[in-house]
Amino acid sequence: xxxxxxxxxxxxxxxxxxxxxxxxxxxxxxxxxxxxxxxxxxxxxxxxxxxxxxxxxxxxxxxxxxxxxxxxxxxxxxxxxxxxxxxxxxxxxxxxxxxxxxxxxxxxxxxxxxxxxxxxxxxxxxxxxxxxxxxxxxxxxxxxxxxxxxxxxxxxxxxxxxxxxxxxxxxxxxxxxxxxxxxxxxxxxxxxxxxxxxxxxxxxxxxxxxxxxxxxxxxxxxxxxxxxxxxxxxxxxxxxxxxxxxxxxxxxxxxxxxxxxxxxxxxxxxxxxxxxxxxxxxxxxxxxxxxxxxxxxxxxxxxxxxxxxxxxxxxxxxxxxxxxxxxxxxxxxxxxxxxxxxxxxxxxxxxxxxxxxxxxxxxxxxxxxxxxxxxxxxxxxxxxxxxxxxxxxxxxxxxxxxxxxxxxxxxxxxxxxxxxxxxxxxxxxxxxxxxxxxxxxxxxxxxxxxxxxxxxxxxxxxxxxxxxxx
Numbered sequence: 001x002x003x004x005x006x007x008x009x010x011x012x013x014x015x016x017x018x019x020x021x022x023x024x025x026x027x028x029x030x031x032x033x034x035x036x037x038x039x040x041x042x043x044x045x046x047x048x049x050x051x052x053x054x055x056x057x058x059x060x061x062x063x064x065x066x067x068x069x070x071x072x073x074x075x076x077x078x079x080x081x082x083x084x085x086x087x088x089x090x091x092x093x094x095x096x097x098x099x100x101x102x103x104x105x106x107x108x109x110x111x112x113x114x115x116x117x118x119x120x121x122x123x124x125x126x127x128x129x130x131x132x133x134x135x136x137x138x139x140x141x142x143x144x145x146x147x148x149x150x151x152x153x154x155x156x157x158x159x160x161x162x163x164x165x166x167x168x169x170x171x172x173x174x175x176x177x178x179x180x181x182x183x184x185x186x187x188x189x190x191x192x193x194x195x196x197x198x199x200x201x202x203x204x205x206x207x208x209x210x211x212x213x214x215x216x217x218x219x220x221x222x223x224x225x226x227x228x229x230x231x232x233x234x235x236x237x238x239x240x241x242x243x244x245x246x247x248x249x250x251x252x253x254x255x256x257x258x259x260x261x262x263x264x265x266x267x268x269x270x271x272x273x274x275x276x277x278x279x280x281x282x283x284x285x286x287x288x289x290x291x292x293x294x295x296x297x298x299x300x301x302x303x304x305x306x307x308x309x310x311x312x313x314x315x316x317x318x319x320x321x322x323x324x325x326x327x328x329x330x331x332x333x334x335x336x337x338x339x340x341x342x343x344x345x346x347x348x349x350x351x352x353x354x355x356x357x358x359x360x361x362x363x364x365x366x367x368x369x370x371x372x373x374x375x376x377x378x379x380x381x382x383x384x385x386x387x388x389x390x391x392x393x394x395x396x397x398x399x400x401x402x403x404x405x406x407x408x409x410x411x412x413x414x415x416x417x418x419x420x421x422x423x424x425x426x427x428x429x430x431x432x433x434x435x436x437x438x439x440x441x442x443x444x445x446x447x448x449x450x451x452x453x454x455x456x457x458x459x460x461x462x463x464x465x466x467x468x469x470x
Contacts, residue, residue, distance in 0.1 A: 089142070092145040136297075141297045144294045147289045148290050194419070194422075198212055291351075380439075386435055390435050
């Protein structure tokens, strides 16, 4: 230990120069709204926590999301990328520590032409090399790798958030298509009843051939629509099977209808700071810090390198000499790199441009996040108001269709009027179903825009520097 003491002491004294090339991090200046334009008045109760999809109260959906998170290939690949980034960060950190090396050798010699005298020599050597991080280049490179590892973890979190959203939307699309098929089958059955009725009227001389052709055409159109929905349902199931790391046409449990319970409320006064939980925004800021650290490393690379080496060797013939003067094996080297002034300026300019580009990317990511939330809140209000009108429209259309049916059966209305009333009623039901579907999708979109959480007290702390600095 006494042999290595001067080496370690020198490295500690030189470490004080690291901060000379460190650039202080400053959060980019951005303009934030005082409040969300699409925010509604206060509602009772907060919206979800981390497991926000459980707020929909669907046990099958909860099971499906958990299964996808455990089996999805894209998420597994994202986790591997995180592991790779963390290993690279650990590897960069090893450059700041001394590098030991040990060697052991043994040899035997014998005289020629003389007495059989053997000579054996054994030698061992321990050496330590250390590049003093005088200007902080190695620590800046270590920090850059650490920031990238954190950013990669946020990339994985963003992939997870997107995967959950895609799973829920596909799950509900299946339910929506199932209901469309049910409505379509009911319409086909209704048209078949109408055809039997008009054929009976034709036999009685109360309906013309044109009436029969009109009903047959409407029936064929409704049957064709069923095939379209069946194809969409098959494609949706295949897409969900792939998310589950399974082959297409896998057997999956699906919902037969969209949930009808009230959607989770959105509390008034959502703070803009909630966006700090968005993984893509956090990744953009972490890569901004990474770019800053890389720029500092570039500037530090033009300062002289100072390396230290220390070794301790022993052999059977000189062991006493080595032990009596161990510091004789210590050495130090100072490297003065050839400074190309223009190259240095260009590299510094490139680093500055990289940083400015990262700032622009961060600002763009933030403003995109703001727009996502604003659009989701505005759409939420729109679908709520639209749903109220469509509910009333469907009720009125159903009443009107019943009256036309009674009038046609009594001979007081034309067949076309009754068929038009049927089509109006079907379209009203379809519009109401689509509104419900859109409201559910919008709820997921809002959760994703907010980073999957809307609880201010659960906001994560601001990232600190990997090396303990700012």
